[in-house]
Amino acid sequence: MKFISIELENFRQFYGTQKVVFSIDPYKNITVIHAENGTGKTAFLNAIMWCLFNTTTENFNDPKNIINKIAKYEGHNGYAVAIEFISDNGDEFLVRRSHKLNDDVFQVFQIIEGDYGTPIDKPASFINSIIPKDMAKYFFFQGEGIGKISSSNGSQVVKQAIREILGFTIAERALDDVRSIRKEYRRALTSADKSGDLSKKQLEIDRLEEGLEGYSEQIKKFSASCAMFEEKLRAIDTQLENSNSATIKQLHLRRGQIEQALKREKQLQIDSLRDKKTLISEFAVSTFGHSLSKEVLDFIDEKEYEGSIPAPFNEQLVHDIIKNKSCICGAAVHEGTDAFKCIQEMLKNAADPMLENRISKARSQLTVIKNSLVRAEVSFDRNIKNQFDSAEKIKEYQGKLSEISVEISGAESIETVKNLENERVRLKNSLEQDRRNLIKAELSQSQAQPKLNSLEAEIKRLSSFDREVDKYNSLISVAESVENLLENTIKNAEKDIERVLITKVNDYLSRFVRQEYSAKLNSQTFSIRLVDSNDQFVPESDGQSLLLNLTFIASLIEISRERKNASGQILTPGAVAPFVVDAPFGDLDNKYKGHVAQAIPNSVNQVVFLLSSSHWEGSVESNIRAKVGKEYNMVLEESAGKKHKGADYIDILGRKYETVRYDCAKDKTLIEEVGSYV
Amino acid sequence: MNMEDIRNQINEANIAFETPVDNIQKLTRHIVNIERQLIYGDEPSSRRLQQIRVLIDDAVKELKK
Numbered sequence: 001m002k003f004i005s006i007e008l009e010n011f012r013q014f015y016g017t018q019k020v021v022f023s024i025d026p027y028k029n030i031t032v033i034h035a036e037n038g039t040g041k042t043a044f045l046n047a048i049m050w051c052l053f054n055t056t057t058e059n060f061n062d063p064k065n066i067i068n069k070i071a072k073y074e075g076h077n078g079y080a081v082a083i084e085f086i087s088d089n090g091d092e093f094l095v096r097r098s099h100k101l102n103d104d105v106f107q108v109f110q111i112i113e114g115d116y117g118t119p120i121d122k123p124a125s126f127i128n129s130i131i132p133k134d135m136a137k138y139f140f141f142q143g144e145g146i147g148k149i150s151s152s153n154g155s156q157v158v159k160q161a162i163r164e165i166l167g168f169t170i171a172e173r174a175l176d177d178v179r180s181i182r183k184e185y186r187r188a189l190t191s192a193d194k195s196g197d198l199s200k201k202q203l204e205i206d207r208l209e210e211g212l213e214g215y216s217e218q219i220k221k222f223s224a225s226c227a228m229f230e231e232k233l234r235a236i237d238t239q240l241e242n243s244n245s246a247t248i249k250q251l252h253l254r255r256g257q258i259e260q261a262l263k264r265e266k267q268l269q270i271d272s273l274r275d276k277k278t279l280i281s282e283f284a285v286s287t288f289g290h291s292l293s294k295e296v297l298d299f300i301d302e303k304e305y306e307g308s309i310p311a312p313f314n315e316q317l318v319h320d321i322i323k324n325k326s327c328i329c330g331a332a333v334h335e336g337t338d339a340f341k342c343i344q345e346m347l348k349n350a351a352d353p354m355l356e357n358r359i360s361k362a363r364s365q366l367t368v369i370k371n372s373l374v375r376a377e378v379s380f381d382r383n384i385k386n387q388f389d390s391a392e393k394i395k396e397y398q399g400k401l402s403e404i405s406v407e408i409s410g411a412e413s414i415e416t417v418k419n420l421e422n423e424r425v426r427l428k429n430s431l432e433q434d435r436r437n438l439i440k441a442e443l444s445q446s447q448a449q450p451k452l453n454s455l456e457a458e459i460k461r462l463s464s465f466d467r468e469v470d471k472y473n474s475l476i477s478v479a480e481s482v483e484n485l486l487e488n489t490i491k492n493a494e495k496d497i498e499r500v501l502i503t504k505v506n507d508y509l510s511r512f513v514r515q516e517y518s519a520k521l522n523s524q525t526f527s528i529r530l531v532d533s534n535d536q537f538v539p540e541s542d543g544q545s546l547l548l549n550l551t552f553i554a555s556l557i558e559i560s561r562e563r564k565n566a567s568g569q570i571l572t573p574g575a576v577a578p579f580v581v582d583a584p585f586g587d588l589d590n591k592y593k594g595h596v597a598q599a600i601p602n603s604v605n606q607v608v609f610l611l612s613s614s615h616w617e618g619s620v621e622s623n624i625r626a627k628v629g630k631e632y633n634m635v636l637e638e639s640a641g642k643k644h645k646g647a648d649y650i651d652i653l654g655r656k657y658e659t660v661r662y663d664c665a666k667d668k669t670l671i672e673e674v675g676s677y678v
Numbered sequence: 679m680n681m682e683d684i685r686n687q688i689n690e691a692n693i694a695f696e697t698p699v700d701n702i703q704k705l706t707r708h709i710v711n712i713e714r715q716l717i718y719g720d721e722p723s724s725r726r727l728q729q730i731r732v733l734i735d736d737a738v739k740e741l742k743k
Contacts, residue, residue, distance in 0.1 A: 128718030
């Protein structure tokens, strides 16, 4: 999508009808609109937002009062904005929104050979299919409005931007609605149950689901707060490491080493506890069965001594000889003979070989049990010693850390260090507290989920006996399948996005920033910070923060373009649209301004820069001049006299252009063409 | 197999990938469309839950056929 033109009619400062024709040239793709503060840059950007989506930016004051004051005074009661644009497949359209008294008229027409046909049905749907309104704010961008993405609320900005640019808005809404409908079905199901069993189970399910939602929220909350505390601690550590005081530096360095040692020791302690569990399961039988095994082995040994185990004769063989009346040597053994009596006597000492085999096996098992007790004793002793050593060392390291903390915060002459240290202690405590909370919530969640699954299975089983109940069960099952599909689609789309986004941001940064800085996205808090080559946080200047914002927005636009043809039909596809940016270079120094101004038009199809002279002057012009296709100047016309005020001009291509005119007939802003270079 | 054949196969695979493979996928897309009409479009929000209920109901009937 590219804008062809915009026509403003009595919209804020723009009295009467004023038109801007944009450059749609593929190479000279920049339209520059010069405007000093208060002239109408923000109003111009908002005219676009209002026309397309009936919405305005947050910094647009008094959005209910859009009509131009002079026009209103003269008896006009309406205002309008019309935008002509060309779609990606080359079709041209006119979109027009007008407001008269209390009526809003919104229409879109296709332009065929210069003529407007009948209005397009469902114009809002049509415009949103070209550029979804939740993505539009990244294309029609208020340079100073987004807030610092590295600030305390920056994480929310980043998180929301990622979700919007990935087209989650609709899918998440659908997920919420299907969830609430599924809950309705569950309630209906329990009402349909005559026995009351289902109601009881459903009550438990409701309670568990509520609990699980709570745990899930808590896990998110505590994960984010832990990550935030860790980040703040890292920032404080960086400051202490760079302290001017050699003593503080030394102490902090020592603390770092002890903290590392403490961390290792804590891990060793955890490993020992884990080993203890393994030892218990490995040696439980030998420990608790030791007395029994000893007794049984003694018994077997005694029998061995008596000669009954192993038996001298095979019981089956003796029986066979007696039964067949024939010895294995072939001699006949008749009943009543001495030989027969002798063989019969052998039965007293004969045994079943299978039984013997079992006894032999039992004996070997019991021997293993008996012997492994020796190993068990050694292993348990070692484990107990390890645990004891770790506990001692942890205590020792913690003591040393407290001493260092007292030493650092006791450094009398360095107030800042004292404050930093106190803050550090506070953050450490909060971090520990939230880590414990996190573990608790994770544990509760892991315990509740299997209970819920079993209750749901039970409800399914009970409800299969009743037709009405079965109906609701089917509805619930389908609703659950839809929920799963939506959740998985979102989850899959989210996969890797942090990596993709940060790669893009860093790609832009490498072109803009002089130092060896890169951006780092914390996947828990979603905050983006600059780090140096040693992975240490860099305290950002206002200019660097703005730079980070711009690279972030440029990266989002790139992702949106890449998602343009996504047609999974569940997530909203991305968009290709003009980048209209109001006051983009606020706090950037000259060199950054030039680099950014040069890079933006190379990454989007069409750019509209709304620039005050402070943004324009310096290196911007030289960097983008070759790509400027159209250029305008907003002139503020004042009915008041000039009095002692000096003349205001802007220098463009060596020529001076007025930015303010006095003693004019009406107070208004005029948009005047400076040049067309296409 | 020439380039054209390979291209055709890729196109077919793409179409197959985008084609709803089951009723749940089809139903989900319908529900998403209802929401899309509401958030981006020109439809009023009041009937959306009712519309979704009808879709789920129809899907259950379809599954039981």
